[in-house]
Amino acid sequence: GIQVEQSPPDLILQEGANSTLRCNFSDSVNNLQWFHQNPWGQLINLFYIPSGTKQNGRLSATTVATERYSLLYISSSQTTDSGVYFCAVQGAQKLVFGQGTRLTINP
Amino acid sequence: DAGVIQSPRHEVTEMGQEVTLRCKPISGHNSLFWYRQTMMRGLELLIYFNNNVPIDDSGMPEDRFSAKMPNASFSTLKIQPSEPRDSAVYFCASRYRVLPHYGYTFGSGTRLTVV
Numbered sequence: 001g002i003q004v005e006q007s008p009p010d011l012i013l014q015e016g017a018n019s020t021l022r023c024n025f026s027d028s029v030n031n032l033q034w035f036h037q038n039p040w041g042q043l044i045n046l047f048y049i050p051s052g053t054k055q056n057g058r059l060s061a062t063t064v065a066t067e068r069y070s071l072l073y074i075s076s077s078q079t080t081d082s083g084v085y086f087c088a089v090q091g092a093q094k095l096v097f098g099q100g101t102r103l104t105i106n107p
Numbered sequence: 108d109a110g111v112i113q114s115p116r117h118e119v120t121e122m123g124q125e126v127t128l129r130c131k132p133i134s135g136h137n138s139l140f141w142y143r144q145t146m147m148r149g150l151e152l153l154i155y156f157n158n159n160v161p162i163d164d165s166g167m168p169e170d171r172f173s174a175k176m177p178n179a180s181f182s183t184l185k186i187q188p189s190e191p192r193d194s195a196v197y198f199c200a201s202r203y204r205v206l207p208h209y210g211y212t213f214g215s216g217t218r219l220t221v222v
Binding site: 031033035041042043045048086088093094095096097099100 | 140149150151152155162163196198200202210211212213215216218
């Protein structure tokens with residue numbers, strides 16, 4: 001099945017810093033989504049981005065489907081950005097999750 | 108739109124007891140998924156339904172687990188008998204389709220603790 005690798009596994013930053021999270025996937029996909037799992041465990045959908053670039057406030061994402069990777073950018077990070085960021089991709093039918101990047105923003 | 112609704116939010120039960128988790132998908136979404144999240148295995152798909160029909164249950168760990176979707180607005184995941192290793196967060200998700208792509212929305216999850 002499709003493989004999803006995220007990097008880095010852990011990232012610790014000071015408030016105000018910028019960060020880039022990467023997601024590599026092993027096959028062509030019909031769907032790619034970025035999720036934020038907050039400290040309460042909720043999975044919040046950030047972007048639905050099978051290709052191209054999208055922006056939402058301080059967050060933006062780019063997927064280059066032909067090269068099988070996606071990037072999530074967080075600018076001017078805040079403590080509320082802390083949590084685990086998951087990339088999930090769908091090949092034929094199933095949505096497969098990466099192992100996540102744990103982001104810690106220190107005040 | 109209330110989103111995907113799961114109940115209960117937390118469940119603590121004794122080993123050997125039956126546990127039933129519930130999910131109400133978003134109206135109009137025709138696919139429903141059950142995921143389990145553990146520290147060791149991350150987020151893994153247990154089973155999914157298209158138009159209320161189970162399509163792939165290869166992720167269901169063993170016969171103690173069963174899932175049903177009697178209609179488009181309700182699904183259950185049952186564990187009987189429960190074991191401590193079943194302790195995890197169980198997520199339900201529903202999916203919409205905007206050709207040729209798909210989008211998923213997740214519920215808030217049920218945190219299950221089996222003691």
